Amino acid sequence: MDRTEVDSRTRSIIEPFNKKGVAITDATTFAGDLEFDSLTVMDFVAAIEDEFDIIISMNQQAEIETYGNLVDAVTAMAADK
Amino acid sequence: MQPDQPDGAVGGDRDLFSKFDDIIAMREGLLASGVEDPFSLVMEKVLSPTRAICNGRDTILLGTYNYMGMTFDPDVVAAGQKALADYGAGTTGSRVLNGTYQGHKEVEEALREFYDMDHAMVFSTGYQANLGIISTIAGKGDYIVLDIDSHASIWDGCALGNAEVVPFKHNDIEAMEKRLKRIPEGAGKLVVLEGVYSMLGDVAPLAEMVKVAKDNGAMVLVDEAHSMGFIGEHGRGVCEAAGIIDQCDFIIGTFSKSVGTVGGFCVSNHPKFEIMRLVCRPYVFTASLPPSVVATAATSIRKLMHGGDKRAHLWENSKRLHLGLTDLGFKLGTDAPQSAIVAVIMPDLERGAAMWEALLKEGLYVNLARPPATPANMTLLRCSLCAEHSAEQVETILGMFERAGKAVGIIES
Helix, strand or coil, X not given: CCHHHHHHHHHHHHHHHCCXXXXXXXXXXXXXXXXXXXXXXXXXXXXXXXXHCCCCCHHHHCCCCEHHHHHHHHHHHHHHC | CCCCCCCCCCCHHHCHHHHHHHHHHHXXXXXXXXXXXXXXXXXXXXXECCEEEECCEEEEECECCCCCXXXXXXXXXXXXXXXXXXXXXXXXXXXXXXXXXHHHHHHHHHHHHHHCCCEEEEECCHHHHHHHHHHHHCCCCCEEEEECCCCHHHHHHHHHCCCEEEEECCCCHHHHHHHHHHCCCCCCEEEEEECEECCCCEECCHHHHHHHHHHCCCXXXXXXXXXXXXXXXXXXXHHHHCCCHHHCCEEEEEXXXXXXXXXXXXXXXXXXXXHHHHHCHHHHCCCCCCHHHHHHHHHHHHHHCCCHHHHHHHHHHHHHHHHHHHHHCCCECCCCCCCCEEEEEECCHHHHHHHHHHHHHHCEECEEECCCCCHHHCEEEEEECCCCCCHHHHHHHHXXXXXXXXXXXXXXX
16 A cells, blocks of 8 residues: 555545644644544544554554654555555 | 852743643642642541541541451451561561561462462552553563553553553453454563443453453453452452453452552462562562551451452442432433442533532542543542441432532532
């Protein structure tokens, strides 16, 4: 799966979590721009994990600050499968 | 000349305490509304497991973890006094050096009998038991799969170790299974569950969850802190009641709830378990429990083995309080009573604190629990019952809840 496909599938998953309709770029941050609290993070991560059949451990989540970080990480993980 | 005080106020980016500004503001806002500080209550006298003088008032205690009322048991107190006189006030040493006395061996023997397991290891607190066992057994490259509502000591055990940490939605068997199945082939797996989750007082579906964990090749650790002494035929916890205690690799527990003193432990049938005593840092690098504490714990644990009547009465208390509060119109954390904890859901922190204070003025102490300790950012008044609460006391408690709830506007008057 290439980055473009991961990006487009991630965008559709993020939509219901993006309550304020923030315009999403690779630089968009989850905590700052999207104002995700810990509960939202859990539900969102679970949705991404189910979509791509991967695990994003808390250790890995700590490294993911922006939307671009997430798409990169998921692309790498999906390639390893 | 060097000033003897900093120029201007301490603060700004360089003050390491600025990260606490939000919580300082929240606390000041709460106290500015005039309520008694819910987090600075002092018990000037403790009259029994269920009564104390709190902030000057004679108060019924409904917010302790003294589930089985062992704190004033005459045999327990006598055992502590004797050990204090015979062995002194403290050990001044680690369990692996000069800190293992006869009493430490005896309390571990009592735990092995209580749980009918091969090994028992006593820590200085329950927090350290989780911290030590979890961080030590799950290492780099291993995976810990745990419930998102796990206790802080479990999370801190994960943070102290080097394993990959994978949480799942509270009590969601399918979510747990999916994550287990995605773990790379060959990696070690530890599933961490609790018998009773202390915020809402709900139990885990352990029969199903432990089976799924085992089917997927994981070791299972169950924290039974809030169920020991009460749930299960012998008081061994939810894993006993669910019939899967023999499938649990590690059970973590505490002496600071039903046992009535302080300390923590892990019991296990793992053949190599004893090596933990040498490799588990929160066990090695701290002083062992005082002789009086282990003596009270051992006596209490042995009495809890035969506590069937007390367990039955505690269930009656829990059911009556749950039904009574439901009938009064309070919103509770569980639809049915599942443990000795009945959590009353408050609309927000302000009204929760007002209700907490109104109850205190009625002469009732409950626990005020607030985010981030609570699930879904709820404010809770947590009631924890004791086997020594009389049926009349429970009726008195319901009357206090009715008056306070109407005065504060939590229920309709």
